[in-house]
Amino acid sequence: MSLTTIPDTLFVNARLVDPASGLDAPGSLLVSGGRIADHGGSLGQPDGATVIDCGGAVLAPGLVDLRAALGEPGAEYRETIESAAIAAAAGGITTVCALPDTQPALDDPALVQFLLRKGEATGSLSVLPYGAATKGCAGQELSEFGLLKEAGAIAFTDGGKAIANARTMRLALSYARAFGAFVVQHPEEPALAKGGAATEGEQATRMGLPGIPPAAEAMMVMRDIALARLTGGHVHFAHVSTAAALELIRGAKAEGLKVTCDTAPPYFDLNETAIGDFRTYAKLSPPLRREEDRLAVVAALADGTVDAIASDHQPADPDDKRLPFAQASAGGTGLATLLGITLARVHAGDLQLGTALALLTSRPAALLGIEAGRLERGAPADLVLFDLERAWKVEAGKLPGKAQNSPFDGRALEGRVLGTWKAGRRVFG
Amino acid sequence: MLPYPHRHLLALQGLEPPYIADLLDLAESYALLNRSGKTQRDLLKGRTLINLFFEDSTRTRTSFELAGKRLGADVINMSVSNSSVNKGETLLDTASTLNAMHCDLLVVRHAQSGAPALLSQKVDAAVINAGDGTHEHPTQALLDALTIRRRKGQLENLTVAICGDVLHSRVARSNIHLLLAMNCRVRLVGPPTLIPAEAGRLGVEVFHDMKAGLKDVDVVMMLRLQKERMAGGLVPSAREFFRFYGLDAAKLALAKPDAIVMHPGPMNRGVEIDSAIADDPVRSVIGEQVEMGVAVRMAVLDILSRNQRRNAR
Numbered sequence: 001m002s003l004t005t006i007p008d009t010l011f012v013n014a015r016l017v018d019p020a021s022g023l024d025a026p027g028s029l030l031v032s033g034g035r036i037a038d039h040g041g042s043l044g045q046p047d048g049a050t051v052i053d054c055g056g057a058v059l060a061p062g063l064v065d066l067r068a069a070l071g072e073p074g075a076e077y078r079e080t081i082e083s084a085a086i087a088a089a090a091g092g093i094t095t096v097c098a099l100p101d102t103q104p105a106l107d108d109p110a111l112v113q114f115l116l117r118k119g120e121a122t123g124s125l126s127v128l129p130y131g132a133a134t135k136g137c138a139g140q141e142l143s144e145f146g147l148l149k150e151a152g153a154i155a156f157t158d159g160g161k162a163i164a165n166a167r168t169m170r171l172a173l174s175y176a177r178a179f180g181a182f183v184v185q186h187p188e189e190p191a192l193a194k195g196g197a198a199t200e201g202e203q204a205t206r207m208g209l210p211g212i213p214p215a216a217e218a219m220m221v222m223r224d225i226a227l228a229r230l231t232g233g234h235v236h237f238a239h240v241s242t243a244a245a246l247e248l249i250r251g252a253k254a255e256g257l258k259v260t261c262d263t264a265p266p267y268f269d270l271n272e273t274a275i276g277d278f279r280t281y282a283k284l285s286p287p288l289r290r291e292e293d294r295l296a297v298v299a300a301l302a303d304g305t306v307d308a309i310a311s312d313h314q315p316a317d318p319d320d321k322r323l324p325f326a327q328a329s330a331g332g333t334g335l336a337t338l339l340g341i342t343l344a345r346v347h348a349g350d351l352q353l354g355t356a357l358a359l360l361t362s363r364p365a366a367l368l369g370i371e372a373g374r375l376e377r378g379a380p381a382d383l384v385l386f387d388l389e390r391a392w393k394v395e396a397g398k399l400p401g402k403a404q405n406s407p408f409d410g411r412a413l414e415g416r417v418l419g420t421w422k423a424g425r426r427v428f429g
Numbered sequence: 430m431l432p433y434p435h436r437h438l439l440a441l442q443g444l445e446p447p448y449i450a451d452l453l454d455l456a457e458s459y460a461l462l463n464r465s466g467k468t469q470r471d472l473l474k475g476r477t478l479i480n481l482f483f484e485d486s487t488r489t490r491t492s493f494e495l496a497g498k499r500l501g502a503d504v505i506n507m508s509v510s511n512s513s514v515n516k517g518e519t520l521l522d523t524a525s526t527l528n529a530m531h532c533d534l535l536v537v538r539h540a541q542s543g544a545p546a547l548l549s550q551k552v553d554a555a556v557i558n559a560g561d562g563t564h565e566h567p568t569q570a571l572l573d574a575l576t577i578r579r580r581k582g583q584l585e586n587l588t589v590a591i592c593g594d595v596l597h598s599r600v601a602r603s604n605i606h607l608l609l610a611m612n613c614r615v616r617l618v619g620p621p622t623l624i625p626a627e628a629g630r631l632g633v634e635v636f637h638d639m640k641a642g643l644k645d646v647d648v649v650m651m652l653r654l655q656k657e658r659m660a661g662g663l664v665p666s667a668r669e670f671f672r673f674y675g676l677d678a679a680k681l682a683l684a685k686p687d688a689i690v691m692h693p694g695p696m697n698r699g700v701e702i703d704s705a706i707a708d709d710p711v712r713s714v715i716g717e718q719v720e721m722g723v724a725v726r727m728a729v730l731d732i733l734s735r736n737q738r739r740n741a742r
Contacts (some may be wrong), residue, residue: 205625206442208542208564208602213626278543322521324541326562 006424008032008046014054014385018061018375019358020366029059031381034423038377054385057418058353061361062094062382063338064373066262067184067238067310069159069331070096070127071403072118073111074103079315079403081115085122087335087401089428092384092417093311095365095372096125096335100132101159107132107143109151116152124420124427126382128154128368133172133183139164142171149179154368155236157184160285160314160331162220164190169224173233182234182260182367185224187245188286192216197326199287203272209326212287218244225252225259234258236367239312241267241286243296250305260367261305264312265334265341266407268297274407280321280328281396282407284314287330298350301359308364309356311338315403332407336399339386341408343415346388353388381424390416430455432739433732437549437556440565441606449574449610452728453584456575459731460724463499470501473734478502478534479527482559483509483520486538488694488719489559489569493536496726502534520544524551533737534730537561542599555733563597569693570603572725574611576718577648580689585612590642590684592618593652593674593701596625596663600693601652605631618642619674622663623654639674643683651676651692654701667700677703681712689714 009031016027016039029039030046045051065088071079081098088096098115100106106115112129119127131153135141145156156176163169163185172183193212198204200211221237225248228235240246240261252259266284271291274282282288300306314331321328342360345351365373372382396409419429430451441449462469478497480490490506497504509523520539527535528551535554537545542562549556560566578584589608595601595617608615615633617624628635636642643649654670664670671677676690690706690713698704707713 200626202627202630205627205631206602208562208599210563211626278546322547324520324539324544324547324562326541326543 006034008037008049009052009424010043010045010049011052011054011059011385013056014059015056016375017058017353017357019354020362020374020376022354023375024354029375031421031424034381034425036375036377036379036381039375057385057387059383059385060357061373061375062384062420062422063092063360064364064368064370065093065096065311065335065338066308066364066367067099067264068096068313068335069099069315071315072102072115075315078317078320079401081118081127082122083402084313084335085125087333087399089124089420090400090417091336092339092386092420093335094125094382094384094420094422095370096127097154097368098127098129099159100130100157101137101161105132105137106130106153107135107137109144109147112148112151112153123425124422126372128370130155130157130159130184132156133158133163134168137161139168142168142175145176145179145181149181155182155184157238158186160186162186162188162190166223166227170227170231173227173235174231177231177233182236182258184236184238185220187217187220187224187237187240188212189216189219192219196287197283198275199272199289201272201290203275207275207278207325214242214244214289214293217242217286218248221245221248225257228252228257228259232258234260237261239264239267239286239310240306241289241297242293246296246300246305250300253305260307262308262310262364263297263301263306264310265338266312266332268294268301269341269344270294270407275325278325280323280325281332281405281409283325283328283330284332284407285330298345301345302351302355306359307367309338309342309359310364311335316405317403321405331405333399333401333403333405335401337394337406337408339384339417340392340394340413340415343388344413347414381421383421384417385419385429386415386417388415390414392416433736436736438567438729438733439546439549439556439558441567441570441603442565444610446610449607452571452725452732453575453578455731456571456721456725456728459727460575460721463724468499470499472731473497473500473502476502476533476734477531478504478536478730479532480504480506480536481509481523481527482507483539483544484560486560489538492719492722493559493726495723496730497534499723500727500730502730520548521551524548528553534733555737557729557733560599562599563602564599565603566599567603568722568725568729569600570607571729572718572721573604573650573691574607575721575725576691576714577689579717580714581647587647588614588616588645589648589650590616590618590646591650591652592639592642592676594623594654594658595619595628595652596623597655597658598652604650605633609633616642616646620664623658639680640683643680646684647688649676649681649684649688649690651690651702653693653695654697671700675699675701675703676706678706681706688712691715691718693718
């Protein structure tokens with residue numbers, strides 16, 4: 001279906017929230033030709049327009065997810081772009097950045113184009129692939145940043161693997177400047193994390209699990225901040241989870257360095273006790289942390305240190321998880337729960353609604369330099385409509401999409417997506 | 430005696446003191462029975478006990494085998510080779526195989542922490558953890574407690590030093606939980622590289638100087654130091670370890686004059702314990718530990734099968 005054949009849609013009786021402009025007011029929004037034509041207190045109804053009565057629910061920009069593994073290519077038994085798109089639509093996500101540590105890794109322009117096409121084919125989700133920072137995400141030789149960027153790579157990373165070698169990271173940060181790209185680091189010193197299954201401390205000690213010291217994160221952040229200072233490059237730290245790392249990032253930002261970061265819902269909603277009874281669905285990378293760290297992540301969301309909340313979606317199939325804890329694969333699904341878990345912080349009084357939504361829409365969009373993430377005349381009509389109060393329960397096995405390994409299994413939430421629109425077309429609800 | 434509140438014996442963490450005391454009382458009676466040469470072969474008659482060992486063990490497996498046979502169970506030993514252990518499906522495939530065999534009591538040893546707990550979710554049998562990774566080894570701690578109680582006349586209010594490679598020791602973890610539940614003071618003694626993170630938060634005292642750690646203790650519990658720890662750089666050499674953390678007469682002299690010496694076996698003589706101490710008939714209770722092992726395992730099998738019978742009714 002081409003965009004021009006979509007009839008105009010008029011959303012009425014909505015609570016319009018646009019974090020970029022600070023708008024939070026009742027009103028209507030008109031979509032025409034796949035873009036936002038107008039919004040305001042009350043709009044006239046054009047002929048033939050579909051009218052959607054929002055019943056006072058929140059109408060906001062579709063979510064922009066900075067970080068998700070989508071299973072393709074190579075792990076289609078866990079997730080496909082098609083199945084991820086279903087989960088994303090149900091979660092109100094309309095743009096997602098796909099991690100490149102696939103099989104094969106996204107270190108070739110043709111693979112980047114393949115992912116872009118796969119995303120377009122869904123009709124509901126823009127897939128923005130990361131390029132592999134190093135060939136094969138092996139951490140040795142830089143991949144072809146220029147050619148990958150031309151092909152559509154949004155930025156560069158080795159995904160769930162840290163770029164461990166300091167010289168390689170220095171070169172990546174330096175070389176990426178030529179193409180205006182940033183480099184995403186999984187901040188974890190591999191020598192300290194090797195073999196670890198949980199955060200080192202009382203919980204891991206009791207369970208007899210090999211630990212990863214929280215300092216493994218802070219050390220890598222400290223090193224890469226020094227490299228950002230050295231090179232003038234832009235480093236982005238993914239799924240930051242410790243107080244110490246956040247404090248370093250806060251300092252680097254104050255210094256004016258090009259340092260940004262995201263975190264993911266598990267790190268502000270759960271702590272390490274979630275792995276009790278050897279619950280492998282709560283085995284993540286980085287591992288769930290102590291309560292003090294969780295509280296520090298919440299504070300960093302509120303004070304702006306964190307630039308975005310990403311789903312950090314890591315699909316697994318049952319056999320990846322039905323293993324003794326240390327052998328089970330790390331990672332949890334996150335697309336369908338990204339908004340709900342974030343809204344839990346709003347309900348708890350830790351975040352304003354606008355602040356929370358900015359972390360899910362305008363701020364990641366600004367980081368990526370894309371036009372999504374705003375309720376602005378002329379912007380793509382990527383929209384999410386959600387009821388801030390409606391209760392639901394996360395149930396692994398009943399989640400949209402393929403992968404079911406949610407660390408939030410059993411979690412009761414308030415705030416449910418009622419509908420999702422991609423370029424003016426309804427894709428969920 | 431209180432009915433034991435669980436279907437399995439997976440860990441001692443969280444097990445309330447009255448249940449521990451009951452298990453020890455019952456084990457004590459089995460110890461007396463064993464010494465008298467009598468048996469109770471009708472208790473588990475017609476029941477199947479499977480020893481499922483994913484890790485090599487002679488001592489523990491034999492002890493469970495003997496315990497099962499003395500109570501009249503049909504005992505089968507299954508050793509699963511290391512090559513197939515690595516496949517996760519194998520563990521759960523094994524569970525369905527065991528269900529098809531109508532196994533009643535399943536004794537599991539596995540190199541991974543939490544493996545028996547995972548199996549227990551999938552099998553119909555009562556699962557007994559015979560050692561999982563670096564997590565727990567409940568029957569070892571129970572037999573240690575029984576040995577202490579017999580030698581000291583009580584279990585409460587003693588000071589026990591657990592020495593050596595605590596980091597990798599499931600025996601230490603189970604002992605910590607049991608001894609703290611029974612109001613003992615527990616000290617961990619070892620180099621910082623072999624003491625688990627935040628061990629102090631478990632309620633124990635940590636010593637890196639063995640002489641200070643052994644001062645006035647009632648019980649010295651030594652742990653096995655595996656040779657791989659040297660290769661992993663956690664300890665520079667066996668001789669250095671023995672010099673500072675091996676139990677010899679000079680260090681033992683700091684403990685109470687009647688302090689007993691324990692070791693879960695198998696021992697590395699000259700690494701964590703001097704032969705003269707290990708073989709000292711007055712101080713060393715290592716032989717009695719083995720004897721109590723059979724009695725404790727009889728008690729555990731008895732109590733879990735009582736639960737099964739009660740649930741069947």
